[in-house]
Each structure stands twice: as C-alpha cells, then as structure tokens.
Amino acid sequence: MNALTKFKPLVGREVISRILEKTDTLKDKHIVHVNSSFIGGGVAELLNSLIPLMNQIGIKTGWRVLQGMPEFFGVTKQMHNALQSEPVTFTKEQKKVYYQTNKNFSEFTHLDHDLVFVHDPQPAALVDFYTQRKKWLFRCHVDLSNPHPQTWAYLRTFINKYDHAIVSHSSYLRKDIIPPQSIIHPAIDPFTNKNKDMTESESVHTLKKYGIENDKPIISQISRFDKWKDPLGVINVFEHVREKTDCQLVLLGNPAMDDPQGVALFEDVQEQVRRAKHAKDIHLIMLQDNLLVNALQRASDVVLQKSKKEGFGLVVSEALYKKTPVVASNVGGIPLQLISGANGYLIEPSDDRSFAKHTIKLLKDEKLRARMGEHGKDHVTKNFLITRLLLDWLDAFCTQLN
Structure with missing residues (x-):
C-alpha cells in the first residue's frame, strides 16, 4: 500500500496527487535534516514522522542529531531564551563552547547532500565548516519577533551564509538577514500514537494507570516544563477555577534532551503544587508517553496553553483535532490555530483571571x-495535517534544487 493511502480519507485524492507529482522531481536527490535532539520537543516529533514518510514515498532523506556536552546545551538554552527577548550576555568562553561543538560535530559528519535542512540555533554554526556546500536551508522554529539584539547579531552571522531561511509566522520574518525567507506552519501527524484514534474506554484505562480518574472534569496543560510555558501560572489559574467548580488539573510534560533547565523548573512546580490549596486535585507528571498525551487530550474538558512566548504551539492543534476546546495565550503561532470564540478562547498570557473565567465558562457548558x-x-x-506540511517542504525543496 502506498504510504499516503491512509491520508486520502482525511485530505482527499487531489492533495495526494500533488504530493506524488512533486515527489517525482526529487527522486534523484538526497536530503538530510540536522537538529539537536531525537526525542522531546516539537522539532524531533515532526522529524520522526516526516523523515520516514519522505523515504517511503521515494525521496532519500536522512537525519543527523548534533552531539554536545551539557555545557553546550546550557549555552544553547540561553540562546533560545535570548531569541525570545530575554536579555542574555554570552561570554567569549560560551561562544567558544557553541562554535567548537559545531566544529567537532562537522569533523565526523558528512553533509555533502543535495540539500541540508538545519533546524534551530543549536546546529546553525555548522554552515561554517562545509566549504563544498550545495543547498543549505535554515529552519527556525523559535519566535524571532523581538530577539535580544546582541544574541541575534551573533546568530545572524551564520544565518546569512544559508541559501534560504524558513520561519513559522509572518511576524518572525527578518529584514536584517541576507537569505530569502518563507513561512511554513508546522502540522500534526494524525496516525502517530499521540494522535491516532482511541476509544473512550482505552483513554480511561490509560489515565487510570497514572492515577487519573474521570470522576470530575479535567483541565490539562501538556508541554515541556519550561518557563515560557508558564506552568506556575497554570496552577494559579486552576486555583481560581477550583474555587468556583469541582475539577482537577493535570500538568503533563516531557523532558527534552537539549533542555537542561527542565528538571529545575519541574522541582519549582512540585513545590508550588505542595503549597496549593487544592493540591489533592493536581496531577503532576513528567515523562514521555504519547499514548498518555492522546488519552489526556481526549479526556480533558478544557486544554490550556498558557505560554508567555510560543514559536507555534502545535499542542493546540493536537487538542483541537481531538475535539477538545482550548484556552490559550494570544502569542506566536497559537492564533493561527485557535479562532477565539469558535474553537476556544485567546487570552493575554498574564491575565490569569480571564484564563480562569473562560475555562469555567467551558466547564459549565457541555453544548x-x-x-x-x-x-x-x-x-x-x-x-494543520502533515500532508500540508509535506507539500510545503516539497515546494521549498523543488525551488532550491530545480
């Protein structure tokens, strides 16, 4: 069976035909993706779906994961924060760690492919170490609307050596870089463990394994434990909601290999839960289990996404695809997915009381x-299904290679 056949009932014959037509022009090309983690986080999840699919339809596609020591990932986490406007000053030693890690990786990694697709800042400096380059694309999944100037100036020296740059939102387009830019929105794979169909009984059984009963309404937020996702604020919102109606909160997050700050923040969240008035109604779970994510998004009455900054926030589409309304911050790529008043509500990220008010409204109105x-x-x-993302990628590849 063709790898795309299962998508036909969802997206139609025409979309599948367009994908196959573009595939024919790329079958003699070799493409490789480079990022910094094979598990945890949205980029790794996208690549885990798209790379096998591309190979299945006949496009030779590889994946390289940048290797680095904890010190390197500490630097790149700060770089991520700085790109999202946090003032950060990098020392010469930190820049050396960043640059040398990219150099070390280049010395045992061949990237002589027809097209090299580099994701996010961690491996961005690799472009310096391949003099016989073909086509190189830089894909930034981070909110670039207001980066810290010094950090952006440093990263820009590498981005300017790429042939093309891709971002997730029109507000992330930059006037101060050389390569042409385009916008590609991320998407979800409806057939992964996280998004595939699941019966109500399967969902209930999965939740029970983690001590979550469906005896009262469920509010959830599913995100890595990162300060930009504001899990402490989510607990505050829940406390307001719980004063008005009986319900429970599930905070589920996974550790990402390239985020050394996640464990420390998780400990802060644990402490706030211990101090919470309604602590017995708060479930705090840190692990990677896509079936649990699937079950929880389906069982939740309301999903929250209280991000302070958000490159795109694909977890919003995941919940909406499972017919669960979302109350989320009006930041980044979230408004592209969430139409306020139609499939949820958009709230300013610091407005805890409005988050609580709209969550209560949804909890009290089943219709x-x-x-x-x-x-x-x-x-x-x-x-926001993966077939649309695949088409966008193929368009980008054809433009660069043909």
Whole structure:
C-alpha cells in the first residue's frame, strides 16, 4: 500500500496527487535534516514522522542529531531564551563552547547532500565548516519577533551564509538577514500514537494507570516544563477555577534532551503544587508517553496553553483535532490555530483571571464544548495535517534544487 493511502480519507485524492507529482522531481536527490535532539520537543516529533514518510514515498532523506556536552546545551538554552527577548550576555568562553561543538560535530559528519535542512540555533554554526556546500536551508522554529539584539547579531552571522531561511509566522520574518525567507506552519501527524484514534474506554484505562480518574472534569496543560510555558501560572489559574467548580488539573510534560533547565523548573512546580490549596486535585507528571498525551487530550474538558512566548504551539492543534476546546495565550503561532470564540478562547498570557473565567465558562457548558470541539477538528484537518506540511517542504525543496 502506498504510504499516503491512509491520508486520502482525511485530505482527499487531489492533495495526494500533488504530493506524488512533486515527489517525482526529487527522486534523484538526497536530503538530510540536522537538529539537536531525537526525542522531546516539537522539532524531533515532526522529524520522526516526516523523515520516514519522505523515504517511503521515494525521496532519500536522512537525519543527523548534533552531539554536545551539557555545557553546550546550557549555552544553547540561553540562546533560545535570548531569541525570545530575554536579555542574555554570552561570554567569549560560551561562544567558544557553541562554535567548537559545531566544529567537532562537522569533523565526523558528512553533509555533502543535495540539500541540508538545519533546524534551530543549536546546529546553525555548522554552515561554517562545509566549504563544498550545495543547498543549505535554515529552519527556525523559535519566535524571532523581538530577539535580544546582541544574541541575534551573533546568530545572524551564520544565518546569512544559508541559501534560504524558513520561519513559522509572518511576524518572525527578518529584514536584517541576507537569505530569502518563507513561512511554513508546522502540522500534526494524525496516525502517530499521540494522535491516532482511541476509544473512550482505552483513554480511561490509560489515565487510570497514572492515577487519573474521570470522576470530575479535567483541565490539562501538556508541554515541556519550561518557563515560557508558564506552568506556575497554570496552577494559579486552576486555583481560581477550583474555587468556583469541582475539577482537577493535570500538568503533563516531557523532558527534552537539549533542555537542561527542565528538571529545575519541574522541582519549582512540585513545590508550588505542595503549597496549593487544592493540591489533592493536581496531577503532576513528567515523562514521555504519547499514548498518555492522546488519552489526556481526549479526556480533558478544557486544554490550556498558557505560554508567555510560543514559536507555534502545535499542542493546540493536537487538542483541537481531538475535539477538545482550548484556552490559550494570544502569542506566536497559537492564533493561527485557535479562532477565539469558535474553537476556544485567546487570552493575554498574564491575565490569569480571564484564563480562569473562560475555562469555567467551558466547564459549565457541555453544548459549547461540543460545538467548539467540532469546529476545532475541522479547522485542524483543513490546515494543520502533515500532508500540508509535506507539500510545503516539497515546494521549498523543488525551488532550491530545480
């Protein structure tokens, strides 16, 4: 069976035909993706779906994961924070760690492919160490609307050596870099363990394994434990909601290999849960289990995404695809997915009381939740499935290679 056949009932014959037509022009090319983690985080998840799919339809596609010591990932985490506007000053030694790690990786990694697709700042400096380059694309998944000037100036020296740059939102386009730019929105794979169909009984059984009963309404946020996702703020919102209606909160996050700050923040969240008035109604889980994510998004009455900054926030589409309404911050790529009043509500990230007010509204109105859930699934199916992302990638590759 063709690898795309299973998508046909969701997206239609025309989309599949367009993908296959573009595939034919790339079958003699060799493409490779480079990032800094094979598990944890949205980039690794996208690559885990798209790279096998590209190979299955006949495009030779590889994946390289940048290797580095904890010190390197400490530097790149600060770089990530700085790109999202946090003032950070990098020492000469930190820049040396960053640059040398990229150099070391280049010495045992051949990147002589027809097209090299580099994801995010961690491996961006690799471009300096391959003099016989073909086509190199830089894909930044981070919010670049207001980066810290000194950090951006440093990273820009590498980006300017790429043939093309891709971002997730029009507000991330930069006027101060040389390569042409385009916008590609991320998307979800409906057939992964995280998004595949699951019966209600399967969902209930999965949640019970982690001590979550469905005897009262569930509010959840599913994100890595990162200060930009504001898990401490989510607990505060829940405390407001819990004063008005009986419910429970599940905070589920996974550790990412390239985020050394995650464990420390998780400990801060644990401490706030211990001090919370309604601590017995808060479930705090840190692990990588996509079936649990699937079950929780389906069982939740409301999903929150209280991000302070968000490159795209694909977890919003994941929940909407499962017909669960979302109350989320009006930042980054979230408004592209969430149409306020139609499939959820957009709230300013610091407005805890408004988050609570709209969450309560949804908890008390089953018909509203159902109506928003139907709209959410339809919106995601039309705009944020992996077949659309694959088409966008193929367009980019054809433009560069043909």
